Amino acid sequence: MHTKTQESRISLFMPEENAGGRKIRIYFDGQQLTVPEGVSVASALLMSGVRTFRATPVSGSPRAPYCMMGVCFECLVEIDGRPGRQSCLTQVQEGMVIKRQDGASGLNIPSAEG
Ligand code: FES
Numbered sequence: 001m002h003t004k005t006q007e008s009r010i011s012l013f014m015p016e017e018n019a020g021g022r023k024i025r026i027y028f029d030g031q032q033l034t035v036p037e038g039v040s041v042a043s044a045l046l047m048s049g050v051r052t053f054r055a056t057p058v059s060g061s062p063r064a065p066y067c068m069m070g071v072c073f074e075c076l077v078e079i080d081g082r083p084g085r086q087s088c089l090t091q092v093q094e095g096m097v098i099k100r101q102d103g104a105s106g107l108n109i110p111s112a113e114g
Helices: 041-047
Strands: 023-028 031-036 076-079 082-086 097-099
Touching: 023 041, 031 041, 041 076
Parallel strands: 023 097
Antiparallel strands: 023 031, 076 082, 076 097
C-alpha cells in the first residue's frame, strides 16, 4: 500500500527544480510579472500569486482556474485586448497584457448600417 509522505506532496503549480529556463515579462492588470517561458497563462498567474481571474456576470463572485484543461471556462481573462480567452490553454508570450475579466465579455458585432 502506498502512503503519501510529506516529501512526496508536490504542488501542481510549483516550478520544477530544473525549471531555470528563460523568464519572460507579462503584465496582469498593469502589474509586471516575471514568469517562466513556455507555461500557460493560467499557470504563470497562479505561480505569481494571482487567485482571482474573473468575476461572474450574475453575482460578481470571484473565479479562478479549476480544471486546467479547457473544460470548465473558469479561467477566462482578457489577453492583448481580446476578452473570453481560456488562460489554461494559452501559452504566455513576452509582453503579453492580461486583464482580469469582470462579468460577461461583450460581443463586438458590427451593425448592418456599417
Ligand atoms: S481552467 Fe478550466 S477551462 Fe481553463
